[in-house]
Amino acid sequence: MGSRFSFLxxxxxxxxxxxDRQWRDAQPKSAYDTIIIGAGGHGxxxxxxxxxxxxxxxxxxxxxxxxxxxxxxxxxxxxxxxxLWDESAALYEHALKLWEGLSAELNYNxxxxxxGVMMLAHTHHDVQVFQRHVYANRLQGIDNEWLTPQQAxxxxxxxxxxxxxxxxxxxxxxxxRGGIARHDAVAWGYARGASALGxxxxxxxxxxxxDRAPTGEVTGVQTEKGPIAARRIGVxxxxxxxxxxxxxxxxMPLESFxxxxxxxxxxxxxxxxxxxxxxxxxxxxxxxKGELVIGAGxxxxxxxxxxxxxxxSVETLQAICELFPSFRRLRMLRNWGGIVDTTPDRSxxxxxxxxxxxxxxCGWGTGGFKATPGSGHxxxxxxxxxxxxxxxxxxxxxxxxTGRLIDEAAAAAVAH
Ligand code: FAD
Ligand code: PYC
Numbered sequence: 001m002g003s004r005f006s007f008l009x010x011x012x013x014x015x016x017x018x019x020d021r022q023w024r025d026a027q028p029k030s031a032y033d034t035i036i037i038g039a040g041g042h043g044x045x046x047x048x049x050x051x052x053x054x055x056x057x058x059x060x061x062x063x064x065x066x067x068x069x070x071x072x073x074x075x076x077x078x079x080x081x082x083x084l085w086d087e088s089a090a091l092y093e094h095a096l097k098l099w100e101g102l103s104a105e106l107n108y109n110x111x112x113x114x115x116g117v118m119m120l121a122h123t124h125h126d127v128q129v130f131q132r133h134v135y136a137n138r139l140q141g142i143d144n145e146w147l148t149p150q151q152a153x154x155x156x157x158x159x160x161x162x163x164x165x166x167x168x169x170x171x172x173x174x175x176x177r178g179g180i181a182r183h184d185a186v187a188w189g190y191a192r193g194a195s196a197l198g199x200x201x202x203x204x205x206x207x208x209x210x211d212r213a214p215t216g217e218v219t220g221v222q223t224e225k226g227p228i229a230a231r232r233i234g235v236x237x238x239x240x241x242x243x244x245x246x247x248x249x250x251x252m253p254l255e256s257f258x259x260x261x262x263x264x265x266x267x268x269x270x271x272x273x274x275x276x277x278x279x280x281x282x283x284x285x286x287x288x289k290g291e292l293v294i295g296a297g298x299x300x301x302x303x304x305x306x307x308x309x310x311x312x313s314v315e316t317l318q319a320i321c322e323l324f325p326s327f328r329r330l331r332m333l334r335n336w337g338g339i340v341d342t343t344p345d346r347s348x349x350x351x352x353x354x355x356x357x358x359x360x361x362c363g364w365g366t367g368g369f370k371a372t373p374g375s376g377h378x379x380x381x382x383x384x385x386x387x388x389x390x391x392x393x394x395x396x397x398x399x400x401x402t403g404r405l406i407d408e409a410a411a412a413a414v415a416h
Pocket of ligand 2: 076078079080283295366367368412413414
């Protein structure tokens with residue numbers, strides 16, 4: 001049975017109830033052309049573009065929980081394209097351009113707000129690294145500019161730039177087109193768009209096995225709701241990709257870590273832009289509801305815990321209070337964690353696998369939210385054509401054999 005969404009049902013039952021019933025109770029058919037495992041933003045965007053741009057509509061998106069309940073619904077929504085290497089800059093800039101038109105594309109307000117992303121430098125080495133990014137981005141045609149501490153303070157008045165603090169601000173890189181969006185709106189917007197094109201979205205349907213023919217190619221999946229046949233499978237299960245790919249006999253170059261975030265009580269507008277500091281392990285912006293949205297670095301040890309170590313968020317709050325002394329009296333409302341999977345070079349893996357019919361999109365680590373529309377767009381093209389989209393090609397699994405890595409540890413900007 002297909003899942004469908006209508007505004008009428010929203011009006012009748014209220015958003016939560018209608019949404020819940022339409023997706024929670026949907027039963028899969030016994031066979032589809034294509035199965036996408038993972039109803040996060042990337043999986044839903046993939047299904048949307050497969051249906052819209054490639055005419056493949058016999059698709060099921062399966063999730064073990066509720067749609068958007070993974071990292072898509074847990075992240076701090078920072079969007080930017082100021083990466084170092086040409087391959088990454090092209091991919092993230094493709095995504096940024098899609099963000100700029102996404103609300104109109106989906107007819108759903110994803111609240112993309114290009115309020116500027118400022119990355120602080122606290123050491124001589126930070127200055128050199130971020131200036132290198134500014135120069136690289138300019139050559140790539142991507143906006144990024146260098147600010148003195150005084151210029152940074154003019155743009156972000158609560159920032160403390162006094163030279164006597166433990167990690168003084170020595171300068172900052174600013175991407176003005178960077179910003180934030182509303183995470184659940186992105187998942188819902190793509191889900192609604194995909195569903196309207198005929199895609200089935202099946203929640204509470206964990207994939208427990210991947211079936212293969214004696215000749216090697218995929219033939220379908222085993223799920224909590226029974227077996228489902230398919231000739232193509234896209235795995236988009238951030239944080240759990242190693243587990244899912246092992247079902248097809250593949251070992252992935254990935255490690256999974258908890259990454260945490262917190263929000264404060266809501267206050268009137270105080271933070272005009274996004275500020276990130278890798279050195280002190282903190283990043284902060286203000287949501288339209290008024291809460292300060294604060295994120296930490298990853299835990300030090302791999303784990304599947306969706307909470308993460310308390311000391312990590314305590315250290316982040318200490319850093320935030322030092323950078324923004326006026327926030328010291330704010331209370332934190334809630335904190336949570338997500339599980340991210342990271343590659344050795346901190347760049348994603350998008351493409352074909354050694355198993356015919358099996359495609360993978362993973363390894364976005366701490367930074368895949370910003371890529372959501374671009375990732376779905378290039379992954380859909382890769383699945384539809386059976387060959388890597390040109391923007392995805394450098395991010396193949398094969399790079400771990402050739403050694404042609406795309407090291408973005410500095411641009412990832414979140415402490416790993
Ligand atoms: P998800 O949204 O996690 O979707 C994967 C889905 O797969 C999940 O819904 C899960 O339930 C499902 N799944 C897993 N296993 C199975 C199975 N066996 N069967 C069926 N379904 C399965 N990125 C940024 O760009 N900017 C940020 O500011 C940012 N901040 C972050 C802050 C935090 C605290 C966290 C945790 C992450 C942050 N990220 C950020 C990273 C970003 O959230 C992720 O890279 C991105 O959301 C990944 O999207 P996704 O759709 O691939 O994964
Ligand atoms: O990649 O910009 C990012 C990011 C910010 C917070 C977590 N990831």
